[in-house]
Amino acid sequence: MRAFIFPGQGSQSVGMGKALAEASAAARAVFQEVDDALGQHLFRLMTEGPAEELELTENAQPAIMANAIATLRVLEQEGGIRLADKADYVAGHSLGEYSALCAAGAIDLVTTARLLKHRGLAMQAAVPVGIGAMAVLLGADLAKARAIAEAAADGEVCTVANDNDPSQVVLSGHRGAIERAVALAKDMGAKRAMLLQVSAPFHCPLMQPAAEAMQAALAEAQVAAPLVPLYANVTAAPVADPDTIRALLVEQVTGMVRWRESVAAMTEAGVDRFVEFGGKVLTPMAKRIAPDAVGISVVTMDDIEALAKVI
Structure with missing residues (x-):
């Protein structure tokens, strides 16, 4: 098929x-x-x-x-x-x-x-430019990405936007929360985390x-x-x-x-x-x-x- x-x-x-x-x-x-x-x-x-x-x-x-x-x-x-x-x-x-x-x-x-x-x-x-952001987590599955997002949120929006494959998940939300997620990611088990060059935080509330x-x-x-x-x-x-x-x-x-x-x-x-x-x-x-x-x-x-x- x-x-x-x-x-x-x-x-x-x-x-x-x-x-x-x-x-x-x-x-x-x-x-x-x-x-x-x-x-x-x-x-x-x-x-x-x-x-x-x-x-x-x-x-x-x-x-x-x-x-x-x-x-x-x-x-x-x-x-x-x-x-x-x-x-x-x-x-x-x-x-x-x-x-x-x-x-x-x-x-x-x-x-x-x-x-x-x-x-x-x-x-x-x-969303006004600069308010939101997105980041890709490499070497992280959905469960790990959700844990990172929850730890980074601190009252702001930080959610999984794309569950792409077993080793690539994208987060989206407020810029501060996404930057915190990038900083936390490696210590929480992701191999790598990078901010994406996007103009808005897609696929989030x-x-x-x-x-x-x-x-x-x-x-x-x-x-x-x-x-x-x-x-x-x-x-x-x-x-x-x-x-x-x-x-x-x-x-x-x-x-x-x-x-x-x-x-x-x-x-x-x-x-x-x-x-x-x-x-x-x-x-x-x-x-x-x-x-x-x-x-x-x-x-x-x-x-x-x-x-x-x-x-």
């Missing part, structure tokens, strides 16, 4: 999508449709930069989605492959959940782009204003049942009902991304192949969670052509 998976924020880079667009009309059509939907030259920003503008949450989120969907569309249109025939499930990490839903036909491309632009703006506006903004936006958005079930970030379980999908996307803004559990649950359900579109971040995580699984990252035309031969 096979799962198509989609990366989250951090996988953006200047130059993304350029070679794909040069090689494929299908990719160019995706980038143009997203540009038109947003009323901005996002694709030019993706290919030319500047990097600091691309890294803004409001730009990075739709850019990563556009790149992932363009990669999939090339496979589908030029390889003659249908997602419903080749994938048993879809999943995405944080914003990648929107890419997954778009890929599976639950949300159209224009709506997905606009939702992610709105999501990025709402997340950035939820401080994002509640953004969750409310997304609840309003999603209430107006057309959401259909996906062609194949989505493994949701906040439940690590499959979902196909549109109203439930909406509710989980809202919950996801403040909730923990249960990626380790999601991959483990998909493996338990029979998935033995994970195909990542538009990035090379989730595949190594999947391999650390499910060492016997096959992981394939699809980024370039060569990757697409190689996948089309074996899928």
Whole structure:
């Protein structure tokens, strides 16, 4: 069985999508449709930069989605492959959940782009710059990360944002608490702890204003049942009902991304192949969670052509 998976924020880079667009009309059509939907030259920003503008949450989120969907569309249109025939499930990490839903036909491309632009703006506006922070703990499992977060909180928000794999967990919350967590981490059993270069503390209770903004936006958005079930970030379980999908996307803004559990649950359900579109971040995580699984990252035309031969 096979799962198509989609990366989250951090996988953006200047130059993304350029070679794909040069090689494929299908990719160019995706980038143009997203540009038109947003009323901005996002694709030019993706290919030319500047990097600091691309890294803004409001730009990075739709850019990563556009790149992932363009990669999939090339496979589908030029390889003659249908997602419903080749994938048993879809999943995405944080914003990648929107890419997954778009890929599976639950949300159209224009709506997905606009939702992610709105999501990025709402997340950035939820917490003033400098108030929040995030840190990655390496060599720490979920239990250890929760203990570190609890010890560091001291009355402030300090929670697990992403349970990525057995050796990588991300904390989010008030800057002071996150800095205390970094200082405490090694003594409490983590191998290493580092502050992340992010503009807001994602996936923690401080994002509640953004969750409310997304609840309003999603209430107006057309959401259909996906062609194949989505493994949701906040439940690590499959979902196909549109109203439930909406509710989980809202919950996801403040909730923990249960990626380790999601991959483990998909493996338990029979998935033995994970195909990542538009990035090379989730595949190594999947391999650390499910060492016997096959992981394939699809980024370039060569990757697409190689996948089309074996899928």
